[in-house]
Amino acid sequence: MNTKVYRLIAVLGLMSNIDVALAEEPIQPIAPVKEINLAQVELGKKLYFDPRLSKSGFISCNSCHNLSMGGTDNLKTSIGDHWQRGPINAPTVLNSSLNVAQFWDGRADSLKAQAGGPIANPGEMGFTHQLAVDVLASIPQYRIEFNQVFGTDTITIDHVTTAIAEFEKTLVTPNSRFDQWLLGNQDALTSKELSGYQLFKSSGCIACHNGEGVGGNSFQVMGIVEPYQAKSPAEGLIAVTGKDADRFRFKVPTLRNVEMTYPYFHDGEAETLTEAVDVMGRLQLGKKFTDQENAQIVAFLKTLTGDQPKFQLPILPPSTENTLQPRPFE
């Protein structure tokens, strides 16, 4: 056989190895975005960064879901209008399109449904949907762009959240070292990281943290083996279903980019991955990891950091004489 044929066989061999590996592993690589409404994305990106969707003119989506910082604010609980202390840890917006539902209690069944929440939450952006829409409608450049994207002169909150959600769909993070390994690059992980992954599977972490998002696809009780001493009043899914069985049942967070999304848990009480792994092991699995085991799992978790979304900081169209003024100190 000549060299070309050898190469072909080698490639086929690699491909089938990948297929086997993917089929066997309970975590799947993040797929890059393939179908998207680019016009909505570009509009949604502006809206995501626009603090005029808040009463104060100071808080944007990006304030608490900061795309420079893993799509979070890296605070235990977020800061809202008038510096109010939020009740819960801001989940990352990265890969949120992979979640079964949005918010820790899953009360929004889509990115679009989620996007309207903080705008009108008195403890977050403190505005109303109507006033937010009025602000946008007073800005000619926005009116033109909404018209181009949605084909209507009348801006609605539905348009606003549709565009923001479309932008958020682009915020996936493929190409992590772990995904490179899943896709056949055996050199992508160190032996310590691989040991961590084996332990992550054999200990049972994988039961909840699996799939493309390594979590985000189910609700589970926080404190299965041992109760969790929560400092937060949040009670999880019961707020949505009203069922007692759903008390302290929260959406399992994605572990994608978990190195960047500290602090951890719905109350943000675990400051480090070491602490989070230790608490999860004990409370959810009845397992006390040794220091070495913990370090291996943490090493594995850090391989889940993918390519962060890359885009130009959007430039926002200026307000006009007709734009409602922000009211930060009222």
Place this chain on the structure above:
Amino acid sequence: MNTKVYRLIAVLGLMSNIDVALAEEPIQPIAPVKEINLAQVELGKKLYFDPRLSKSGFISCNSCHNLSMGGTDNLKTSIGDHWQRGPINAPTVLNSSLNVAQFWDGRADSLKAQAGGPIANPGEMGFTHQLAVDVLASIPQYRIEFNQVFGTDTITIDHVTTAIAEFEKTLVTPNSRFDQWLLGNQDALTSKELSGYQLFKSSGCIACHNGEGVGGNSFQVMGIVEPYQAKSPAEGLIAVTGKDADRFRFKVPTLRNVEMTYPYFHDGEAETLTEAVDVMGRLQLGKKFTDQENAQIVAFLKTLTGDQPKFQLPILPPSTENTLQPRPFE
């Protein structure tokens, strides 16, 4: 003569027209950035967007000098740590390298001297230089980058402000329609805008708003002909010099991108350009502009919006177990 020679003569004619125009006009086009330390710029860009330089972990340079919004927060006065109400309007960071000094009272003689101010101001970012440096030094990716940029293992506030200032030097906005006109494109302005510019010169606005920055190069008393009824306690240059003659003497703000940097004046009390032009005419020049004159000047001012800085949103290196936690609610 052949076509080529005709073309050459036409080009030479155009060039000499430009030279004459530039020599005669009291405003010069903004020069694009030519000499810069790119390594410092890239580090400084991260620092500019890093809220970990504040006590709360929530406020970055970009919070009040938002590069999506003309380098300002578009608020009368800014929001500081714990939602404190700032005493003065945040000046734009755009083209601030052209200013004779920084802050409204000119108390910083360089961008570098300015950059350290808000970090340690209890009413702004509420941190200390030492703690800010400690945070950065706890983050390996920052340590490596500072080492590459400054050649030392020891991060200092001097390095931090040097890098931020170098980034800020890139935030110039060339290529406004007015600059295109200055550079010889006679179609760049409408007749209304040109009338506004003529009026801007003949009425005396140009006496203070001139040069590359259309302002920013001198200090002037606010309220020369008529006293200004300020709502802000700020007294201007007197805070720096101690001289009575400098009471209410403020740095003349740049009018570059003024369409985006509302509201206006050191106390942010003028919400619109129309109002600002009216007040300036009366108080500084003893002149009441007609509605038509005002509209012409406003039309001219809107031609000063240049190319906004274009760059990718920086991705910040994550904190570690050794990083001081932010303290937003203490």
